[in-house]
Amino acid sequence: MRGQVGGQGRLYGLLGRPVSHSISPAMHEAAFLAQGMNCRYQAFQVEPEALPTAVAGLKALGISGVNVTIPHKESILPLLDEVTENARLVGAVNTIVHRNGRLIGYNTDGWGFLCALEEAGVRPAGARVVVLGAGGAARAIASHLILAGAAHVAVLNRTVEKAERLVSELTASLGEAKGAPKQMPPFTAGALESPQLIRAADLIVNCTSLGMGEQAGDSPLTDPTWLRPGAIVYDTVYRPAETRLIREAKEAGCQVIGGLGMLVHQGACAWEYWFGRRGPTSIMWAAAKAALTE
Ligand code: NAP
Numbered sequence: 638m639r640g641q642v643g644g645q646g647r648l649y650g651l652l653g654r655p656v657s658h659s660i661s662p663a664m665h666e667a668a669f670l671a672q673g674m675n676c677r678y679q680a681f682q683v684e685p686e687a688l689p690t691a692v693a694g695l696k697a698l699g700i701s702g703v704n705v706t707i708p709h710k711e712s713i714l715p716l717l718d719e720v721t722e723n724a725r726l727v728g729a730v731n732t733i734v735h736r737n738g739r740l741i742g743y744n745t746d747g748w749g750f751l752c753a754l755e756e757a758g759v760r761p762a763g764a765r766v767v768v769l770g771a772g773g774a775a776r777a778i779a780s781h782l783i784l785a786g787a788a789h790v791a792v793l794n795r796t797v798e799k800a801e802r803l804v805s806e807l808t809a810s811l812g813e814a815k816g817a818p819k820q821m822p823p824f825t826a827g828a829l830e831s832p833q834l835i836r837a838a839d840l841i842v843n844c845t846s847l848g849m850g851e852q853a854g855d856s857p858l859t860d861p862t863w864l865r866p867g868a869i870v871y872d873t874v875y876r877p878a879e880t881r882l883i884r885e886a887k888e889a890g891c892q893v894i895g896g897l898g899m900l901v902h903q904g905a906c907a908w909e910y911w912f913g914r915r916g917p918t919s920i921m922w923a924a925a926k927a928a929l930t931e
Contacts, residue, residue: 646677649676651679652692659680660929688712692716714729722815726814731746732906732907747780765837770845783821787822791827803826842872843871853880861888869893873896878929880895
């Protein structure tokens with residue numbers, strides 16, 4: 638552990654519940670240390686009913702910025718002074734900047750996902766994509782895939798009505814979004830059991846929680862034989878590093894990418910808002926991998 642933040646030092650952090658296993662403190666602190674910055678990063682466990690007090694506390698204590706994670710990403714929006722267009726589009730905030738007494742909410746999840754794809758050499762422009770899941774991660778990823786020029790995006794979910802709602806809400810808000818394509822690509826909703834769409838996909842992204850925690854050992858794919866060899870399978874789950882989906886996709890001859898890159902890059906992108914420059918990704922990658930294996 639390093640010493641206390643002192644002098645002109647600045648404090649950053651994470652609001653969530655639970656946060657005890659979060660990788661973010663190790664990742665940001667390693668980056669601060671490597672860059673000789675007098676900053677600290679602390680995870681704060683915040684119960685949902687205490688969120689308004691915690692947000693007021695950021696101002697009272699002069700905390701410079703925070704990340705926000707489950708379960709507060711959506712409920713924090715009305716508590717902030719300003720929410721950027723991108724965060725409104727996604728409907729969630731994962732990064733807050735405290736500037737001139739005001740709290741400004743951003744979202745770097747979709748951006749972090751696109752950076753992770755780019756790092757793996759995958760270009761979403763022109764791709765037929767299947768997004769499995771219709772929660773917050775699916776919303777961030779589906780919207781950014783459309784902004785990045787995907788040719789077709791299908792959102793498949795256990796609860797089909799939720800996928801339909803996501804598609805209709807994003808279609809409406811993307812129409813007014815900066816950088817949106819002039820012509821919206823086909824953007825559809827359906828059930829997880831959609832073999833034709835999965836067989837035709839160039840890129841399949843798991844945005845369900847299947848594969849992690851109590852659902853480790855489960856996969857969002859009903860039948861792995863639906864996977865086409867050569868397709869790219871991205872699992873946003875990063876703990877464990879090899880989920881059942883990743884294992885089955887490898888066996889099917891797909892290119893696989895795990896979710897740790899998205900976590901690293903959403904953190905590195907948060908630096909753009911906190912410090913005006915991207916976080917050092919190689920240092921953050923190494924710290925995240927080390928924290929994951931601890
Ligand atoms: P969320 O809003 O709670 O959404 C959960 C999704 O999982 C919903 O689509 C839900 O379907 C589906 N699901 C849950 N249990 C299921 C089951 N038994 N069978 C089928 N579907 C099931 O969560 P989120 O915030 O979007 O997060 C989703 C995943 O993304 C998590 O694994 C999270 O770790 C990951 N994530 C990763 C990063 C990263 O940086 N790598 C960032 C954000 C999120 P229903 O709608 O039918 O309930």
